[in-house]
Amino acid sequence: MRHDLVIFDNDGVLVESERIANAILADWLTELGHPTTLEDSIRDYMGAAVHRVHDLIMERSGRRLPADFDATLHARTVAAFERELEPVEGVTDVLERLTAGGVPFCLASSGTHERIRAGHRRTGLDRWFPEEIVFSAQDVGRGKPAPDLFLHAAQRMGVAPERCVVVEDSALGVAAAVAAGMTVYGFTAMTSAERLAGADAHFGSMTELPALLF
Structure with a gap:
């Protein structure tokens, strides 16, 4: 890893x-x-x-x-x-592989905690993301593109920013990860690679993500 x-x-x-x-x-x-x-x-x-x-x-x-x-x-x-709401195709396979490999992961979203939880109940992702590894822009003073949310998540998870990788699909999120000093992989399913130009790598399907992570 x-x-x-x-x-x-x-x-x-x-x-x-x-x-x-x-x-x-x-x-x-x-x-x-x-x-x-x-x-x-x-x-x-x-x-x-x-x-x-x-x-x-x-x-x-x-x-x-x-x-x-x-x-x-x-x-x-x-x-x-x-x-x-439905889960992104292939994302549960990625989560299963990370779990099997003992790789810590968490979530850092601009959405509210209630909105995140509602979506995860609907999609079944709540089994992967207990409350203690879910971080929201509600938890910090400034949301993306400021780095605050990603830095908060890293601090709460006990990992140095430079040892973190962020998986993002928005230009604001990529900018926030870069500002936090983290590696970032841009998911281009809805946003062009040009708009995610600050990312360290790009991928268009969740089947491609494990090759970047491992």
Whole structure:
């Protein structure tokens, strides 16, 4: 094993949530008078904590989002996850191999703990990710692209940043991992290798990931 800890992003890496979540976000913003397509949402917000949505909308329109924005977005997203969410194809095979090899892994996501848990209950990934190895942007002051979340996860897992490898599918997540001084592998299922240019390597299918990790 080349590293002492594998840190997985959640949305788009472990669960097929990006299109679901970004479609809901785009629809909600459009309802509120900020026309947003699915493609716009993926480009601007994929991999980010919700504060980025508030920041960009204020920057672009000069208007604040309503006080119930986060709660409504969260409720709609969790409901959709409980109806539709599936694990990323092949990811359980990767987790089984890491477990069999005694390789520690954890999760570091821009999503809330409740959203992560809801998705994992639906997909069965909760058996792989007990609460003590799940880290959320809620746990730190700044979400991705700041390195805080990845550094927090490494510190809690007792591993030096330079001994960690991050598996990410967003440009913001890759930037955060680079800023944390970690190796990062970019998953290109939804995001082009060009947008993940800061990654140390790229892969398009979970079947390719073990060759990078081991």
